[in-house]
Amino acid sequence: MPGLLSNHKKASMRLSFKRQPFDLHNTLFSGQNFRWRKIGERYNGVVFGNVVDVQLDGDGLEFTSYPDLDSIMGPLLRDYFSLDFDIDAVYDSISKDNHIRVAIERYRGMRILRQDPWETVVSFLCAQASNVPRITKNVEDMCESFGSEIGLGRHNYPTPEQLASAGENALREIGLGYRAKFLVDTARCVADSEIQLTQLRTASYDDALASLLMLNGVGDKVANCILLFALDKPSAFPVDTWIQKMLQQWYLGQKKTGLKQMRMWAQDYFGQHAGYANQYIFHSSRIENKRSI
DNA sequence: GGCCAGGTAATGA
C-alpha cells in the first residue's frame, strides 16, 4: 500500500546526499532498529514521534511524515540517517584486511543510524538472548500496549514513565520473559533521572559505558549497542555470539578469551570507528548464516 | 521435542 500517508499529507520532501553510497534496505534491516517495515518499494517506520515513510530516489531520500511538517522532520531525518557523514573516510580507516574489505564491499552504503537513546536502551534490553522476529514482535507489542498512539496504526515507544508504571507483570504477559524486570528497573532509573541518557552523548566512551553498566540488565554487549547506535561513540564494539564467532574465525583462533577482552582487541585493531567494522562483520555473518541453513 | 537465540546477574571456586 504505497502512499500510506497520502490522505493526511500530499506533499513529500526530498533529502539529497552527496554521492556517498547509501544502502537504505540494509541500513534499516541490519538489526539496529526493529520498527521499520517494507511496504512495496517504500519503508514505513516510527521516528521522532512521527510515522515516516521513506524511499530512495536517486542520490536522495524522499519521505513523508505524520503528524509533523516535513520541513521539521527533514533535518531530524538527515541526522538520523547520517546523510552528511563521510562514510568513505570510515571505510578507509577500518579496512585493515581482506575479511573486512569483502564485508564492506558487499554491503557498501549500509549506515549506522543515530537513534534516540531511550528507545535504543529499550530495544537492546529486549534483544538479549532473543532473535530478530521475536524482538520485532516484542517491541511492537510493547509500543501498542504502553506507548501513545500516533495514528496510521502506529504507536510511539513507551516513555520511561509509561514503562515503569506498566509494571513487570504486564510486560511478562506480552512475552518479554525475564527481560521484563530489567525493563521496569531501567525505566524507573531513567524516569527518576538517576541517569541522563542524552547527556552521555557528550561524555567520554569510558564514562558513558560505566554509567550504562549501572542499569539492571545492561552488560557490556547491550551497553556497547547503546553507545554505538545512540550515543555518538563510534568506537563502541558490541560482542555478541555472531561477532564472537567471526572474530575467532578470522583473527583470534579458538583460544578462549573473555568477551570484554575480544571487544578491546577489536577496538584497538579497527580504531576509532571500530563500530562500523562491527556492523559490517555482524551483518555479513548473519546473512551468510541464513543462506547456509 | 530439543536446542539455542544479537546476554546478564548471581553464584562459588
Added chain:
DNA sequence: TCATTACCTGGC
C-alpha cells in the same frame, strides 16, 4: 578474576 548456571519464550 573466571567459569557456570538460571532465567522466559519462541523460532527452527
